[in-house]
Amino acid sequence: MTHDIRHLSRRGLLGGAALAGPAVLAGGGLAMAQGAPKPATLLNVSYDPTRELYKEINAAYAKFWKEKTGQTLTIQQSHGGSGKQARSVIDGLQADIVTLALAYDIDEIAQKAKLLPANWQSRLPQNSAPYTSTIVLLVRKGNPWKIRDWGDLVKPGIEVITPNPKTSGGARWNYLAAWAWALKQPGGSPAKAEAFIKELFQHVPILDTGARGSLTTFAQRGVGDVFLSWENEAFLSNEEFGPKFDIVYPSLSILAEPPVAVVDKIVDRRKTRTIAEGYLNFLYSPLAQDLTGKHHYRPRGAQAQAKYAGKFKKIPLVTIDDTFGGWTKAQKTHFADGGVFDRIYRP
Amino acid sequence: MNRPGKLHLPGWAPLIVLLAVAGMIALVVLPLAMVFVQALGNGVGGLLAPFREPDTWSAIRLTLIVAGISVPLNAIFGLAAAWAVTRFDFAGKSLLMALIDLPFSISPVISGLVWVLLFGAQGFFGAALDAMGIKVIFTVTGLVLATVLITLPFVARELIPLMQEQGAEEEAAAMTLGASGWSTFFRVTLPNVKWALLYGVLLCNARAMGEFGAVSVVSGHIRGLTNTLPLHVEILYNEYDFVGAFAVATLLAGLGLLTLVAKSLLEWRFSGELAATRRH
Secondary structure: OHHHHHHHHHHHHHOOHHHHHHHHHHHHHHHHOOOOOOOEEEEEEEOHHHHHHHHHHHHHHHHHHHHHHOOOEEEEEEEOOHHHHHHHHHOOOOOOEEEOOOHHHHHHHHHHHOOOOOOHHHOOOHHHOOEEEOEEEEEEOOOOOOOOOHHHHHOOOOOEEOOOOOOOHHHHHHHHHHHHHHHOOOOOOHHHHHHHHHHHHOOOOOOOOOHHHHHHHHHHOOOOOEEEEEHHHHHHHHHHHOOOEEEEOOOOEEOEOOOEEEOHHHHHHHOOHHHHHHHHHHHOOHHHHHHHHHOOOEEOOHHHHHHOOOOOOOOOEEOHHHHHOOHHHHHHHHHOOOOHHHHHOOO | OOOHHHOOOOOOHHHHHHHHHHHHHHHHHHHHHHHHHHHOOOHHHHHHHHHHOHHHHHHHHHHHHHHHHHHHHHHHHHHHHHHHHHHOOOOOHHHHHHHHHHHHHOOHHHHHHHHHHHHOOOOOOHHHHHHHOOOOOOOHHHHHHHHHHHHHHHHHHHHHHHHHHHOOHHHHHHHHOOOOHHHHHHHHHHHHHHHHHHHHHHHHHHHHHHOOHHHHHHHOOEOOOOOOHHHHHHHHHHOOOHHHHHHHHHHHHHHHHHHHHHHHHHHHHOHHHHHHHHHO
């Protein structure tokens, strides 16, 4: 019996996004046949700006799961800088699911703690990233410094706010987006990109540990002229703080794919695999896809993409694979101890 | 002996007093007042809003549980340690004294991190604990361990100077008159130090409920599960619920002020007795 459910949700996992929904329905139906299920909990360890998104998705999934299986589900959340959260899971935080800012942080969990297989990212469609985002420039209302593109950030007197790339996933996307822009300029080279990044970080007065701390610094405390921001966080800032900011889309940015994964060793021990896999499949469902668009993430599903098409500006986006040779290489080159960031950043 | 009141104060003395008062207002009173002002930013409704959330109540409950376990443990430890170092001479006594003070001198982050290094999944005992299915870090156990370490010196530090001053004569007398060890402890030692002990417990409790750094490291930040009040303030702040964050901070500040009031009351009500015990 258990084997059948496992088999079904596996198939859902391997199938495309469109297949995922029905597979969970079938899995859920079978679980119900086992008799009155005991209430269960699920822990989703996530990165900083997903708080509002998962609050809503958790409620939707708990409702969905209750209807399908009769089982009451409590989904617990933990949020923080992506790198820090990965470290907590490695140190034993019992995450059934990790939904982090970038693949490298889940790679770390796979490598250092062996809690999930190295090929985790191929288990779900679209690099296991049910939504994407990008990096934009958030400026104060009316754009007083006329910031139009990455190059404007190093003008004299401009203060740039970004979190610390050592602890924050968003900050690593920020850094790589800026690097990619410099690299793709006429006559660009890795050396010129490094020089640009070095100059850029001389304009950064404060490095917070996570995207949330940074935005609070920029929006609440009024420090800095430009905030390098997740696109979703930039949209949210105007909701939370009133229309005090303008979003500037640079000429080029990066496709940020925040991936999700089931933590195999933990779900097997806690016997929550079916629920956890169902949760991740649910993220690809039309309902959850619509919620990602509502919370300013770029949805993957065709239906939600069409609905939110006008909201997200189409700009050229490089990817971590085509420009940086994948996360492992990017991490080693730029963010590991002794990497480029350590070389260029002198507080 | 000259009483302080009879000292002749130099002419510039009021200036010093003024400076001290201004410093206190700028560094203590103003920030504290700011907490209350911010909390009332949306009126009384805003102040009460976070207390309608179950997550806030579970944070309050957890904070009380953690303090409720840590403080008695440290009261017992503090008494035992103070008694040991003031009544006996033994090898390693100064080392023990230094160890008691250690949590004061190391960063709270370290006080949290040591437990992760010991009991975390990759830690020294990680594999063994994992095999037994025991979880320490990111559970209430971890929070208690971090809090106990942070608040360890408070009771002992209050008791040691007093017990040193009092000396062991009364206890020795009780023993010579045939009192048993326990009876000596409950009839002589404990009554002699009761006010200092209570004072230490109050300080210890205030710190246990207010600690942020050490518990942040071992918490895992799971809402409704391993989130104490100070951590809940951070969560609310990070969710742009600034009024909510300051409202919960008001509760924490209020608890701190209550501690202060209780301490002052104790000093006022029992000043005679305190002086008496110190006179020995």
